[in-house]
Each structure stands twice: as C-alpha cells, then as structure tokens.
Amino acid sequence: MQKLITAIAGRLVIVVPYLWLLLFFLVPFFIVLKISFSEVAMAIPAYQPAFDLSQGLAANFEKLKKLSLDNYQWLLDDALYFKAYVSSLTIAAVSTVLTLLVGYPLAYGMARAPSTLRPTLLMLVILPFWTSFLIRVYAWIGILKPEGLLNQFLMWAHVIDTPLTILNTNTAVFIGIVYSYLPFMVLPIYASLEKMDYSLIEAAQDLGCPSFTAFWKITFPLSIPGVVAGCFLVFIPAVGEFVIPDLLGGSQTLMIGKTLWSEFFSNRDWPVSSAVAVVLLVILIVPIVLFQRAQARAQESGK
Amino acid sequence: MESFGSFRRKFAPWDDPAAKPYIRFENVTKTFGDFTAVNDLSLDVFNREFFALLGASGCGKSTLLRMLAGFEEPTSGRILLDGQDLRGIPPYRRPVNMMFQSYALFPHMTVEGNIAFGLKQDGMAKSEIDARVGEMLKLVKLEQFAKRKPHQLSGGQRQRVALARAVAKRPKVLLLDEPLGALDKKLREETQFELMDLQYKLGLTFMVVTHDQEEAMTMADRIAVMDHGRIMQVATPAEVYEAPASKFVADFIGNVNLLEGAVEKAGSGEVEIAAATQGLTIRADTSKALSSGQNVWFAIRPEKIRIGREKPVDASFNAVEGELWDIAYFGDMTVFHVRLDNGDLIKASSLNAVRKVENPLTYDDRVWVSFDTDAGLVLTA
Numbered sequence A: 001m002q003k004l005i006t007a008i009a010g011r012l013v014i015v016v017p018y019l020w021l022l023l024f025f026l027v028p029f030f031i032v033l034k035i036s037f038s039e040v041a042m043a044i045p046a047y048q049p050a051f052d053l054s055q056g057l058a059a060n061f062e063k064l065k066k067l068s069l070d071n072y073q074w075l076l077d078d079a080l081y082f083k084a085y086v087s088s089l090t091i092a093a094v095s096t097v098l099t100l101l102v103g104y105p106l107a108y109g110m111a112r113a114p115s116t117l118r119p120t121l122l123m124l125v126i127l128p129f130w131t132s133f134l135i136r137v138y139a140w141i142g143i144l145k146p147e148g149l150l151n152q153f154l155m156w157a158h159v160i161d162t163p164l165t166i167l168n169t170n171t172a173v174f175i176g177i178v179y180s181y182l183p184f185m186v187l188p189i190y191a192s193l194e195k196m197d198y199s200l201i202e203a204a205q206d207l208g209c210p211s212f213t214a215f216w217k218i219t220f221p222l223s224i225p226g227v228v229a230g231c232f233l234v235f236i237p238a239v240g241e242f243v244i245p246d247l248l249g250g251s252q253t254l255m256i257g258k259t260l261w262s263e264f265f266s267n268r269d270w271p272v273s274s275a276v277a278v279v280l281l282v283i284l285i286v287p288i289v290l291f292q293r294a295q296a297r298a299q300e301s302g303k
Numbered sequence B: 001m002e003s004f005g006s007f008r009r010k011f012a013p014w015d016d017p018a019a020k021p022y023i024r025f026e027n028v029t030k031t032f033g034d035f036t037a038v039n040d041l042s043l044d045v046f047n048r049e050f051f052a053l054l055g056a057s058g059c060g061k062s063t064l065l066r067m068l069a070g071f072e073e074p075t076s077g078r079i080l081l082d083g084q085d086l087r088g089i090p091p092y093r094r095p096v097n098m099m100f101q102s103y104a105l106f107p108h109m110t111v112e113g114n115i116a117f118g119l120k121q122d123g124m125a126k127s128e129i130d131a132r133v134g135e136m137l138k139l140v141k142l143e144q145f146a147k148r149k150p151h152q153l154s155g156g157q158r159q160r161v162a163l164a165r166a167v168a169k170r171p172k173v174l175l176l177d178e179p180l181g182a183l184d185k186k187l188r189e190e191t192q193f194e195l196m197d198l199q200y201k202l203g204l205t206f207m208v209v210t211h212d213q214e215e216a217m218t219m220a221d222r223i224a225v226m227d228h229g230r231i232m233q234v235a236t237p238a239e240v241y242e243a244p245a246s247k248f249v250a251d252f253i254g255n256v257n258l259l260e261g262a263v264e265k266a267g268s269g270e271v272e273i274a275a276a277t278q279g280l281t282i283r284a285d286t287s288k289a290l291s292s293g294q295n296v297w298f299a300i301r302p303e304k305i306r307i308g309r310e311k312p313v314d315a316s317f318n319a320v321e322g323e324l325w326d327i328a329y330f331g332d333m334t335v336f337h338v339r340l341d342n343g344d345l346i347k348a349s350s351l352n353a354v355r356k357v358e359n360p361l362t363y364d365d366r367v368w369v370s371f372d373t374d375a376g377l378v379l380t381a
Ligand SMILES: Nc1ncnc2c1ncn2[C@@H]1O[C@H](COP(=O)(O)OP(=O)(O)OP(=O)(O)O)[C@@H](O)[C@H]1O
Pocket: B032, B035, B036, B037, B055, B056, B057, B058, B059, B060, B061, B062, B063, B064, B211
C-alpha cells in the first residue's frame, strides 16, 4: 500500500509539470494556430472562427475545408514582415554578441574572485531582478534621452558639446537588451568557469603556456558549454522582444514583437498577428533544438 | 665492507664532496598568512637522482614541489637549479615539468592531444611531435587509447597519460606529486618499477612526493622525511630505516619499539641502559658519546627481536618475559605483540620461512623476547 502511494506520488511529480505545459503552452498555442487560419472580422473576438465545436461535426468538416492559408500568404506578400523578421534576428544576434563580450569578462572575474566574495558577486548579478523589468527599461529612457544623465555627464566632462542622440535608435535597443539579458549570459558562463579545476591552468603553464595562451587553449574551450547556453538564453527571447524596442527604439527600429503588437492592437487583425506569432515560433524552433542538442552534448562530456 | 641494506646501483654523489647539487633549496621558507608551510628548509638533490619526499599529510611536500615548479614563490630563501636562481622565472620558462596530484589532464583533448600539448607549445615540427607522441604512448603502453578523451580512461590509464605528458618535453627535472595515489596495490607496484626504469633510461632527475613509505623505499635513491615544513632526515632508504636520526623518523618509517631509559654505564662503543620497562637492562652498541644518567631511547625493529618459550641462556640483559597478547598473521610474516607484566607492549615479528610449524606460539603463552647488542639503536632526540 505504502509502495503504491509512493509510486503514484512519483508519477504525479512527473505528470504535473507536463499537465502544466499542456494547459498553459500547448493549448494556447493551438488556439493561436487556429486563429491564424481564420478570417478577420469586425467583432468581438475579432475573427471569424474557422470551426466551432457547437455546430456539430459535419458543419465543422465543411469549415475545415475552407481553412485558409491566406494569412500566411499575406505575410509572404508584404515585404514588411520579411524585413521585420530579418531585422529582429539581426538585432538579437548583434545584442547576443555584445552581451557575450560584456558578460564573459564579468563571469571570468567572478569565477576568479576569492571564494568568500563569490556569493556576494552572484547576488549583485541577480539583484536587478528584484525590481520590475518595465521600470528598469523606463529608467534607461532617463539615462539615454538627450537631456538625460549620460549626456549631462559627457557634457560636464567636456567629452561632447552637443547631446548625443541615443534614445529611439537601434543603439538604445542594443544597450537595453545587453543590460536586461546580461544575467542570463553571466550565470551559465560563471557556472562553467567556476567548476573548472584551476590545476588545469597550472598544468598548461607548466607545459610552457604563458597565462594568455593558457586562457585560449584551456579556459575558453572548457567554458564553451556555458557560452553556448548563455547565447541561446539571450538570443531566443531577444528575437521576440517587444518592450525594449518599443520603449527605447525609434520608428525605424523594426522588430517582429512590435509588428505583432501593432497588428493585434492597432489593426485588430488577430488572424494575421497570430500567423506572425506562429511563424516566429517556427523560426525559433531551430535555435531551440540546437540549444537542446548542445545541452545534451555538454552533459554527456561533463561526465 | 659493511653497509645498510643492499645496493641497487652504484650511485652516491651525495657522498662525494666535490659533486655539485643539481637542485638546491637554500633556507627556503614559505608562509601562507601566518601559517608556515615550509620552514627554513635546505636540501640538495643531485642530477639523475630519484629523490622521494615522505611525510604526513599537510607537512609541506606539495608546497615544496610547487615552489620548484614556479607556482609559488618562496617567502624567503632561494631555489637554485643547475646553479641558476629560479626567483622570478615563471613556470612556463622553467625546465621542470610536474605530474599533478590530480593528474590535471585537459578534458577537451584526446590522449594524444594532451601529450602533444607541451611540444606544440615549444614550436616543435609536426612530424617530430608525432614521433615523440608515438614514442611516449609506447612507453606508457597506451597506443590503442591515443584517440580517447580522459573521461573514457580508467584511473590507472589517466595516470599514465599524465606521466607521458610530463615526460614528453624531456624536462631536466620531473616532479611527481603522489603519482601512484589512485592505483591499486598491484598496479602500483608494477608502475613503481616502470617509473624507475623510465627515470634511468631517460637520465632524468625525479622528485617524487608520496605518503607511502614502502613506495618511497622501493623507488628512491634518497628519501627526505618531512614534518611540519622541516626536513627531519635525508638519507638512503636503508639508512633511514636502519639508522634513523631521531625518534620521529624511527617511528614514522616502519614499525619500531621505542624503549625509554637512563644510561647506566657509558663505555667506548657500548652503553648499558636501565629501561623504564620492568627489570630490563639494555646493552647496545653505539658510537654516540653519552653520559651516565642521561635520558635516552632505544629503538628496535620488531624483526630484530627473537621470541620463544624458552628463557635465553643469559637473561641478565636484552631479555624480558611477558605474555603473548596478540598475533597478526600477514602471510609472509607474523607480528607478535607481547605484553609485559607491567602492561608495556613489545612487538616482535618473525618470518614464516616454513609452511608448517610444530607447537606454534599462541595467545596467552608465556614467552621471552630477546635481542642482540647490535640489533637496535640508541637515540637521544
Ligand atoms: N594556497 C594556500 N593557502 C593557504 N594554506 C595553504 C596553501 N597551500 C597549502 N597550504 C597549507 O600548507 C600546508 C602544506 O600543504 P601541502 O599541500 O604542501 O601539504 P602536503 O604535504 O602536500 O600534504 P598532502 O600529503 O595531503 O598532499 C597545509 O597545511 C596547507 O593547508
């Protein structure tokens, strides 16, 4: 009896998260998918249901035949969408590289800090999460705007005479993404550096490597799993980022998150915006699968 | 000619006053904060010597090697290699290679890659590297494992890779920090002889750290016994065993009975000691200058004590009676623990030279233990 209970409990522990995923990921996804096949309507909700279970099977079958790929065709026809996807991917990629350039030295410094100091440093990296993401992005407006803190400081230091235009440009978007996603880059790299055995570096030096060479030949290759994880953790959400380009970016900043938002709320075209979302998901599946593979491989060789 | 133990090879530059030491530690001290890991230590090691550092955990053995390899700088004193002061020379420019206590194999490189690492660093030509790597793989018998990663190897194989990697550069000095720590007894004994062979063939100078005294005795030309950052004695294995310089060394190496007593009569070359142990008078050969009444210790190894039921013919000295308290059978020999009537224990061992014994000694037997005048050593410290 006792055994049975533990067995059931064991199953439950596994089943519950999957139920959760089913309920809050797959079901909404299928709703979006369904909407993306429908036609737009001036109504609430703002689409003509492609099928409706209350009308019986036969009626639904008729509707199923009428299922249209029109919305997807629409995405292909209008170059705006294609540009938005490409631009999103580019901005996300550039931001990921920038985040890596900032995050790696930070993680390295943390991993090499005295072990008594490390928990504090780790805390400091996580600390920004204690305030709302939205508020932190708003704060950047205050820093980057023409009469903002940054320009005031640079002018006070006589580095510049006229204020720099940073806000409402892609630069501001990069700054925003790098700032917001830095912890996601730092933490996995730190984890992989921290568990590295320092005697490997000593061994490399012993065999004739100056410290810098030892870094490139030993430390960096061994931290690659962390780098890969960090890059995906930044890249994947950055592609669909909406808040940062909306608040910090300008009118020329083209990102798919913004496009989706305006289709949904400004144009009230739910079917097209759903199609935009579905295509975004499909695009992101490639890096997600790559990420899973890399994780599995890292786990394999870590043994 | 009389000597301690048997000779392995005729090699004793330390007895030659003209010989120049290859590695020289001069009053080296290393402190970590207010903790002194190595304390005013001086030591000479000669070219082509197989030198072992022996001592309890934490006594500073690794620290000593790490200073020679360049990972730590001495707080004071200096280290000379072939007459050159090593201070300030970074590890990657010292002609010294180290085999790490943890092996420190590069996990992302194959066995080949690990061995070739140091050679590539030296800018050696590709063909030469390949040849050397092949040679090293053959030396450590890992030819068929060349393409494996370290995590696909057994502990013993990893240890061999670490050895091959450290030897590949043909360093003048090879430092080995507990090289055989992870191996089982049998593989360990095999590898000990392989190491000795390798050292001899390549003509290198080895400094080996070990916990295991048998290992040190088997392999080394000389042994340094360390305690709390100091060297207690440097001598050949046989000397360390048969002529320990102090109680500490006698006790640290092998089994020993240490009997305390006061000098009764000090003559030339001989001494008579009244042992604190009940009614035991010790007569022993000694070259030490002792004075009457002086407190001394008599150190005697168990295998140099005779044990039997019969009372020795002359039981007035070097003989005492007791009860057999414990018997430890080791196959090749048996160790008897004899409890004297005042409760003191004396260990005596005997070789099991025959398979069957008539009327063997057994628990609670009354026995006599006795020894010769040259069987033990009088120690004053
Ligand atoms: N970097 C360091 N900082 C502080 N203390 C250290 C450091 N390195 C070594 N010690 C201390 O110095 C002492 C000697 O260390 P060492 O590693 O030389 O010992 P060991 O003789 O090699 O011991 P083992 O046989 O256990 O390897 C130890 O008490 C150790 O705690």
